[in-house]
Amino acid sequence: MTTVGFIGLGIMGAPMAANLAKAGYDVIGYNRSRPAVDELVKQGGRAAGSVAEAVRESDVVITMLPDSPDVSEVALGDDGILANAKDDLLFIDCSTIRPDATRTIADAATAAGVRVLDAPVSGGQAGAVGGTLSIMVGGTPDGFAAAKPILERVGTTIVHVGPAGAGQTVKAANQLIVAGTIELVAEAIVFLEAHGVDTDAAVKVLAGGLAGNAILDRKAAGMLKRDFTPGFRLELHHKDLGIVQSAAREAGVAIPLGAVVSQLVAALVNRGDGALDHSSLLKLVSELSGR
Numbered sequence: 001m002t003t004v005g006f007i008g009l010g011i012m013g014a015p016m017a018a019n020l021a022k023a024g025y026d027v028i029g030y031n032r033s034r035p036a037v038d039e040l041v042k043q044g045g046r047a048a049g050s051v052a053e054a055v056r057e058s059d060v061v062i063t064m065l066p067d068s069p070d071v072s073e074v075a076l077g078d079d080g081i082l083a084n085a086k087d088d089l090l091f092i093d094c095s096t097i098r099p100d101a102t103r104t105i106a107d108a109a110t111a112a113g114v115r116v117l118d119a120p121v122s123g124g125q126a127g128a129v130g131g132t133l134s135i136m137v138g139g140t141p142d143g144f145a146a147a148k149p150i151l152e153r154v155g156t157t158i159v160h161v162g163p164a165g166a167g168q169t170v171k172a173a174n175q176l177i178v179a180g181t182i183e184l185v186a187e188a189i190v191f192l193e194a195h196g197v198d199t200d201a202a203v204k205v206l207a208g209g210l211a212g213n214a215i216l217d218r219k220a221a222g223m224l225k226r227d228f229t230p231g232f233r234l235e236l237h238h239k240d241l242g243i244v245q246s247a248a249r250e251a252g253v254a255i256p257l258g259a260v261v262s263q264l265v266a267a268l269v270n271r272g273d274g275a276l277d278h279s280s281l282l283k284l285v286s287e288l289s290g291r
């Protein structure tokens with residue numbers, strides 16, 4: 001039986017780890033706060049009290065952590081993943097982090113004899129719960145082939161997009177599109193409300209035409225009710241837009257709409273709304289419109 005060490009049991013990691021346990025993998029989970037580990041045990045997994053404990057006996061280790069420093073520390077730290085890896089460990093980082101941080105980690109892993117993939121995901125909490133994530137994978141073809149049966153238990157669209165770091169670059173493009181789309185849907189909702197239109201009916205017909213998109217399908221209902229329970233925390237999207245902006249600058253690419261939406265997200269985070277869902281961009285549009 002394949003043993004999978006799963007580190008980071010938050011909004012995304014918890015259901016992903018539970019789906020792997022349900023699929024018959026021996027999942028040993030670690031999280032910084034303990035209740036998430038106890039919850040995994042209820043879902044059929046085992047508990048680890050440290051990163052080392054989650055890694056030592058594992059054939060595969062998956063991380064689902066907030067940001068680049070978290071993954072760097074857990075992977076490269078004194079008692080981290082590389083320090084405790086079995087020979088030929090397969091390390092799959094599903095977090096969204098900087099492509100350059102990913103490449104640094106990949107170089108260190110390869111030097112330590114660990115196979116490594118960046119495999120950030122899209123599809124949100126619903127995709128994680130339903131096992132229907134879209135997964136963009138960077139790394140070697142051999143690593144990808146080894147990881148595919150496991151990734152198929154947490155996602156439905158799994159694509160090898162290039163060498164180490166390429167998955168993160170594709171994910172950055174994903175986050176640019178998602179943030180821009182939320183902003184436009186938010187502006188459309190405030191516009192429709194100001195005109196006194198039946199917004200439920202409007203969203204329904206818009207979703208069926210060329211304006212149709214996943215934000216209208218999955219987020220508009222919550223936005224209309226002003227329910228901003230995360231979901232995807234705005235502060236994580238703020239982190240991702242920082243990655244997008246620096247990667248665009250590095251490549252010499254102009255992203256004017258991306259820059260505007262980055263500033264709007266930053267404004268919400270700076271005033272204390274970072275723990276809300278990213279659909280709370282609607283709040284700012286409402287306020288800018290005096291509504």
Ligand code: NAD
Pocket residue numbers: 007008009010011012013030031032033036064065066067070074094095096097121122123124125231232233236
């Ligand atoms: P989260 O904050 O809910 O979960 C992160 C978990 O990691 C927390 O439970 C935290 O306690 C744990 N953690 C942090 N540092 C740790 C450490 N050093 N050791 C062990 N555990 C540690 O975040 P999330 O929403 O699950 O997102 C995780 C990653 O996935 C982020 O990079 C995010 O950008 C990305 N992502 C999130 C979504 C979403 O919809 N929430 C969608 C796609 C991708």
